Amino acid sequence: MTRVFVTEAVMLAIYGQLVVPPKPVEFIIPYTTIMELYELQPSPEPLMTNTADDQHVRDKIGELIQYFEEPLNKKKIDRALQVPWAKSPSIPIGDRTIVTVINAMDTATYGDIFDPVETELLLTAGRTEAPIITDQYELIERIIENALPVQVYDIDDFDFALELPFPEQAE
Incomplete structure (x- = not known):
């Protein structure tokens, strides 16, 4: 059975282990996180502390952008952008990994506590009943502190999250 997680597109570029999991995985990615890739790649702000890692x-962000811009993948993504909360057809990014892009909408549900991208991640996780995978410790803390009805895992616990039995996830 394929495990489903909600995450940001940049996580796939930063953490290569996500795209080569030991079990089949589907990542649901809000479209706005793909748009963030275009901002992050040329940004003068360092993404990593080590220059070579940065x-x-x-480079991985550039490869991911190019992959999403390939005609078939772009067509799949564009299909999802026609209607709020629509999902794209699956986009394979590895032998056991697929990405589904969702046209998430920030509805200001969480007010000032979460930024728009975080809100989209939370709303997507709630709608799909899939856990969030993130490296943002502060986000995890705020989710727990506010007792939000979503599961969240630190990126370092990805392998552990793959092993846990999940409740049936919504289609």
Whole structure:
């Protein structure tokens, strides 16, 4: 059975282990996180503390952008952008990994506590009943502190999250 997680597109570029999991995985990615890739790649702000790692991640972001811009993948993504909360057809990014892009909408549900991208991740996780995978410790803390009805895992616990039995996830 394929495990489903909600995450940001940049996580796939930064953490290569996500795209080569030991079990089949589907990542649901809000479209706005793909748009963030275009901002992150040329940004003068370092993405990683080590210069070589920073360049590697920027290269991976560029590869991911190119992959999403390939005609078939772009067509799949564009299909999802026609209607709020629509999902794209699956986009394979590895032998056991697929990405589904969702046209999430920030509805200001969580007010000032979460930024728009975080809100989209939370709303997507709630709608799909899939856990969030993130490296943002502060986000995890705020989710727990506010007792939000979503599961969240630190990126370092990805393998552990793959092993846990999940409740049936919504289609």
